[in-house]
Structure formats: C-alpha cells, structure tokens
Amino acid sequence: MAVDGKSRRTRLIGGPGILLVWLYGVMVVGAVSRSAVQIATEFDKAPLAYSLSAVAGLVYGFITYSLVRGGERARRAALVCCAAELAGVLIVGTWTLVEPSAFPDATVWSDYGMGYLFIPVLLPVTAMFWLRGARARTAGAERGTAPGRRDPAAEPDA
Helix, strand or coil, rough: CCCCCCCCCCCCCCHHHHHHHHHHHHHHHHHHHHHHHHHHHHHHHCCHHHHHHHHHHHHHHHHHHHHCCCCCCCCHHHHHHHHHHHHHHHHHHHCCCCCCCHHHCCCHHHHHHHHHHCCHHHHHHHHHHHHHHHHHHHHHHHHHHCCCCCHHHHHHCC
C-alpha cells in the first residue's frame, strides 16, 4: 500500500512494453481514422467492413489504455481484450478468404491484417506473451518484491 492508502499500480509499459503501447497507439490512429472517414463518406458501400474496422479501433484503444494504466486489473483486462482481438482477427481473416463477397472493401483485420503488414495478427499474440510475463512482475511489485528477486512469502516452507 502506498502512503495515501491507495494501492500502487505497477507499470506494464517498461522495456518492450513501450513498443507494444506505441504499436497499439499507431493501430488506434490507423483503424479509427480509416473507419471514421469510410463511415462518414461511403458507409453504404461496405457497412460490415467499416463497422468492423471501427470496432478494431475501439479494441486497440482499450488495450492501449489498459497497458498505460497499469496494475493487475488492467493487465487482466488487456489480456482478455488481446484474446478477443486475436479471435476477431482470425474469424474476420478467415471469413474474408472464404467469402470475399461479404466484404466489398477491406477491414483492418481482412486477410489476417495483410494490408497492415500482418501486425493485427502478430500484435495480440506478442501482447499476450508480454502480459503473461508481466503477471509475475506485477504480482512481485504488489508484494514489494523487486523484479528478478525471489519472494520468500510465496515459497513453501522447506
């Protein structure tokens, strides 16, 4: 506990996590701006594709916020959101290959994110690995154990 009574949040964005936040931030800008323009100017052309791109932008935004916010609760929320993101990329990616007529225009997740250098399929996998490792770091920090040090309270008696 911190002096003011609030629990201290452990940062999730140290080290390689900063790159994840940066990449998710770029994806937020790309997906939201693309879908906003498409929805505003030509929504009737491909409403499903443009709506899915907007959803992708919201998902990216929530994950970015969770990573920046930090703490165990935010880490778990980001992990669940990354799993949902990966499921969305795989479902939409497969759907665009199996039934291309359903998507007159591409989404962020079309063809597994090929239009975005496959970042939409690689980013959630990378983020989930990072967040799984961050679990140990946040748990240790919340108990007051320095990263890389053993926590005697967490070990069984010998």
